[in-house]
Amino acid sequence: MRSIVTGGAGFLGSHLCDLLLEKGHDVICIDNLVTGNARNIAHINSDSFTYLKHDITRPIYFGDKIDYIFHLASPASPVDYLELPIQTLKVGALGTYNMLGLAKEKRARLLIASTSEVYGDPQVNPQPETYWGNVNPIGPRGVYDEAKRYAEAITMAYHRYHGIDTRIVRIFNTYGPRMRANDGRVVPNFINQALKGEDITVYGDGSQTRSFCYVSDLIDGIYRLMMSDFTDPVNIGNPAEMTVLEFARSIIEITGSKSKLVHRDLPVDDPKVRRPDISKAKEILGWEPKIALEEGLRNTLEYFMSMRSEL
Numbered sequence: 453m454r455s456i457v458t459g460g461a462g463f464l465g466s467h468l469c470d471l472l473l474e475k476g477h478d479v480i481c482i483d484n485l486v487t488g489n490a491r492n493i494a495h496i497n498s499d500s501f502t503y504l505k506h507d508i509t510r511p512i513y514f515g516d517k518i519d520y521i522f523h524l525a526s527p528a529s530p531v532d533y534l535e536l537p538i539q540t541l542k543v544g545a546l547g548t549y550n551m552l553g554l555a556k557e558k559r560a561r562l563l564i565a566s567t568s569e570v571y572g573d574p575q576v577n578p579q580p581e582t583y584w585g586n587v588n589p590i591g592p593r594g595v596y597d598e599a600k601r602y603a604e605a606i607t608m609a610y611h612r613y614h615g616i617d618t619r620i621v622r623i624f625n626t627y628g629p630r631m632r633a634n635d636g637r638v639v640p641n642f643i644n645q646a647l648k649g650e651d652i653t654v655y656g657d658g659s660q661t662r663s664f665c666y667v668s669d670l671i672d673g674i675y676r677l678m679m680s681d682f683t684d685p686v687n688i689g690n691p692a693e694m695t696v697l698e699f700a701r702s703i704i705e706i707t708g709s710k711s712k713l714v715h716r717d718l719p720v721d722d723p724k725v726r727r728p729d730i731s732k733a734k735e736i737l738g739w740e741p742k743i744a745l746e747e748g749l750r751n752t753l754e755y756f757m758s759m760r761s762e763l
């Protein structure tokens with residue numbers, strides 16, 4: 453089996469490369485390192501692994517057969533996509549278009565990494581796949597949400613019109629080793645602030661909810677979905693919902709930090725609730741998360757501590 457992973461030098465992509473190699477795939481990792489880091493794949497020492505530095509908004513051709521394309525490339529944290537709005541829209545649109553073209557030529561199966569952000573600031577909680585969302589298309593976050601909504605739409609169009617074998621995973625907040633310390637997402641933010649003894653910045657009053665999935669659970673879900681025969685979107689995430697304030701307190705407890713909580717203004721269009729309905733993943737993939745928050749946070753903390761000099 454030969455698989456492509458776009459965004460393979462990023463947080464999730466690098467863990468997916470590891471899993472695919474373990475499963476015996478030949479893996480081609482394509483990444484332009486705009487938000488990823490070669491350090492995430494530096495440990496891979498295998499003849500079955502190739503890294504190509506390439507921006508997938510430009511076409512790419514391969515002579516050999518390709519069986520699976522896992523399309524994960526995209527800035528993913530709010531800090532990144534607010535800094536890179538055009539690149540985010542381009543990779544969701546042109547990048548997905550190029551990967552669909554490649555899938556069509558190779559008769560390969562393609563999975564796209566979509567997101568819970570397609571539900572925007574949801575008016576339904578938990579969010580099932582049938583919910584169409586509440587997205588502000590012209591707000592600052594719209595660049596990411598709409599890029600992913602477009603990516604889903606063009607993927608379904610290729611599936612229906614060209615008969616391409618496609619999968620769509622809607623990923624909910626995921627955390628773990630190899631997240632960038634400064635990527636602005638709540639888990640690395642809080643852990644780093646706690647480790648440095650700095651104030652922990654909670655946006656708003658902290659009553660907004662999130663649910664956090666550990667990376668190994670998420671990657672297992674992505675792999676199962678790719679190997680299934682299910683072509684509609686599937687939520688993968690951890691349904692254990694907590695407020696951001698509760699989460700900040702768990703971080704202080706686990707790190708034993710003396711950090712204090714401080715409140716800052718809520719970002720524009722920040723979702724008030726976020727929790728996946730994973731009935732479909734359970735039923736179709738036999739998947740549900742296994743790693744409890746405390747265990748996942750300890751692993752993540754260990755990673756951040758080991759990388760402290762570099763981060």
Ligand SMILES: NC(=O)c1ccc[n+]([C@@H]2O[C@H](COP(=O)([O-])OP(=O)(O)OC[C@H]3O[C@@H](n4cnc5c(N)ncnc54)[C@H](O)[C@@H]3O)[C@@H](O)[C@H]2O)c1
Pocket residue numbers: 458459460461462463464465482483484485486487488489506507508509523524525526527528529543547565566567568622623624625626627
């Ligand atoms: N981590 C999460 O909680 C989460 C949640 C929902 C969706 N997702 C989706 O999962 C995917 C991976 O996210 P992540 O958290 O690993 O982010 P990440 O930023 O660590 O990884 C994304 C990778 O894509 C690469 N990339 C971006 N644009 C590219 C381009 N034009 N050409 C080639 N490579 C490009 C980056 O360099 C980076 O290595 C993204 O599509 C993201 O939208 C992630």
